[in-house]
């Protein structure tokens with residue numbers, strides 16, 4: 158949910174950050190964290206793909222790890238397989254399934270709606286991205302509410318890089334009870350003006 162297009166790739170930050178991300182990606186692919194969620198990553202991807210991206214044919218892999226941001230997708234070239242990376246902060250059995258589905262949906266949408274130039278700035282989330290995301294994920298506000306309620310002091314929204322960074326302090330959330338999914342839904346339902354931060 159971050160970064161700029163390079164050689165047809167999507168998903169990770171440009172510039173000096175690339176080396177860091179390459180290292181993080183390589184390490185995560187070499188030694189991914191064991192999924193702690195109730196689905197297998199493959200089932201999760203297939204479910205989202207079948208429901209929202211039936212035309213997407215290419216294989217997509219998913220790895221959990223300590224990746225620096227909440228999630229991103231990497232496809233080195235447009236004809237190559239894509240890989241989704243999701244941070245361990247939400248790799249836990251009590252993460253609501255709607256949140257995991259939403260994160261995967263957001264990442265897969267990057268394959269369908271590529272980054273483009275707006276003015277002089279290359280953006281990974283052009284307006285049409287948000288339009289389609291709203292159509293495909295009507296519960297996106299609830300998902301963001303849950304993410305920020307659960308992890309607010311361990312996340313940093315980086316508007317410039319279009320990503321949500323995960324601070325090293327995230328380890329303090331291990332073993333700590335998270336916000337109930339119903340609580341996040343209630344907050345959004347009670348506040349029709351509720352608008353969280355919407356970048357992953």
Ligand SMILES: [Zn+2]
Pocket residue numbers: 158159263267281282356357
């Ligand atoms: Zn994104």
